[in-house]
Amino acid sequence: MSKLGRHEFEELYRSESRKVLATLVRLLGDFDLAEEAMQEAFTVAWDSWAESGAPRNPSSWLISTGRFKAIDKLRRHQRFRALEPALAEKWEEIQQQNSATAAHQVQDDRLRLIFTCCHPAIDPKVQVPLTLREVCGLSTGEIARAFLTGHTAMAQRIVRGKAKIRDAGIPFVVPDLQELPQRLDAVLSVIYLVFNEGYSATSGQTPLRNSLSEEAIRLARLLHELLPEPEVKGLLALMLLHQSRCEARLDSADDIVLLKDQDRSLWDRALIQEGDSLLREALKSGRFGFYTLQAAISAVHALSPSAGETDWAEILALYNLLARIDPNPVISLNRAVAVSMLQGPEAALSIVEGLLAEGHLQDYAAAHAARGEWLFQLDRRRQAHQAFQAAQSLGSCNSEKRFFQKKAEECRKAGGSFDLMTKETRK
Numbered sequence: 122m123s124k125l126g127r128h129e130f131e132e133l134y135r136s137e138s139r140k141v142l143a144t145l146v147r148l149l150g151d152f153d154l155a156e157e158a159m160q161e162a163f164t165v166a167w168d169s170w171a172e173s174g175a176p177r178n179p180s181s182w183l184i185s186t187g188r189f190k191a192i193d194k195l196r197r198h199q200r201f202r203a204l205e206p207a208l209a210e211k212w213e214e215i216q217q218q219n220s221a222t223a224a225h226q227v228q229d230d231r232l233r234l235i236f237t238c239c240h241p242a243i244d245p246k247v248q249v250p251l252t253l254r255e256v257c258g259l260s261t262g263e264i265a266r267a268f269l270t271g272h273t274a275m276a277q278r279i280v281r282g283k284a285k286i287r288d289a290g291i292p293f294v295v296p297d298l299q300e301l302p303q304r305l306d307a308v309l310s311v312i313y314l315v316f317n318e319g320y321s322a323t324s325g326q327t328p329l330r331n332s333l334s335e336e337a338i339r340l341a342r343l344l345h346e347l348l349p350e351p352e353v354k355g356l357l358a359l360m361l362l363h364q365s366r367c368e369a370r371l372d373s374a375d376d377i378v379l380l381k382d383q384d385r386s387l388w389d390r391a392l393i394q395e396g397d398s399l400l401r402e403a404l405k406s407g408r409f410g411f412y413t414l415q416a417a418i419s420a421v422h423a424l425s426p427s428a429g430e431t432d433w434a435e436i437l438a439l440y441n442l443l444a445r446i447d448p449n450p451v452i453s454l455n456r457a458v459a460v461s462m463l464q465g466p467e468a469a470l471s472i473v474e475g476l477l478a479e480g481h482l483q484d485y486a487a488a489h490a491a492r493g494e495w496l497f498q499l500d501r502r503r504q505a506h507q508a509f510q511a512a513q514s515l516g517s518c519n520s521e522k523r524f525f526q527k528k529a530e531e532c533r534k535a536g537g538s539f540d541l542m543t544k545e546t547r548k
Contacts, residue, residue: 125170133179134163135332139258141183143230146237147293148184149191152255152283157194162187231256232343233295239307240291243282250275251282252311257333259318266517267314269484301348308344309356309412312337316360320367321517334364354403355413361396362419365389377524381428393423414443433462450481454488466495486515490525497532506532 319333
């Protein structure tokens, strides 16, 4: 095997660390012990693999190494003797063939860990951020930005969640089929927020973190196999339809390309077809909700031959339904985009300014950017410039900040028109 460079090792860490952590959590039954064991395993791996190269199955090597590091730690703390039988039994479990399990079980430790973090005993406000941190490896800062809240408050939520799992002895298992429906909403929220962080990243050079988007889609597929409910189909459809546009969302300089300007020949037609098929199944059931309606909106865009042929009346009708199901400010903002296309910028501006006046979306860059666009269309350029400056200061990734900065500069140029209304924002 060839030597492993730092770049290759970092890529391997990104791809394998959460798998390793999820399995170690299941084997050891303790988040903090599993986290420490994983970090020690990667430290040993770097020392070893830098010269010899990575083994054929790096995750198994890391899990084994991490497990033994944890056992050494337990032994040093004189806890090993009591825990050794349980650890040995769990280690045998992971070696068993997946086919030996019942058909409804999913042999995926990350999905198992999601259900653990979404246990009903855990505060719903803690379930999603805890899972994003422990299962998907998002930083506390990234999660805080996704929830539009402070770093310290989010860190406290995550600590409380881990303590609850430990103190209540919550098992690391996928629940029985009869228990799944009551746990489903939180799990769907987790998967969707993971996808959003990959599709519109809250930090970094570009808004795309495809590894997270693909991980969310993979988890949704597993969940669909376990529980093919309409909203599971709807969520998977929504993510596939969004992901189909991935290749067209940035240009060669990693600058944002608006939805209306994207080269639709770059859209992945296989993903669109799969997403549309799942959407139709969900709609046919008559038991659909939030995710299925959003998938229906995405499908209108995906199936339109061109931006000019988009059926904005249908999109507005779908947003009206969404607003009844979940009347949150982001849905209202996205609904305003459809209003602007049908009723003009003044009607849309009234909606977004009302949201901001009520104290909603003050820290949400897309709200200020949308306001800037509609102000510009109404020839109120000074105010538009200020709105885009506000959006630029709140932009999450470098590509987004550059985009808003360019729009602010264009506000100062006589006759320079532009269009932000179809920038893809987090739903």
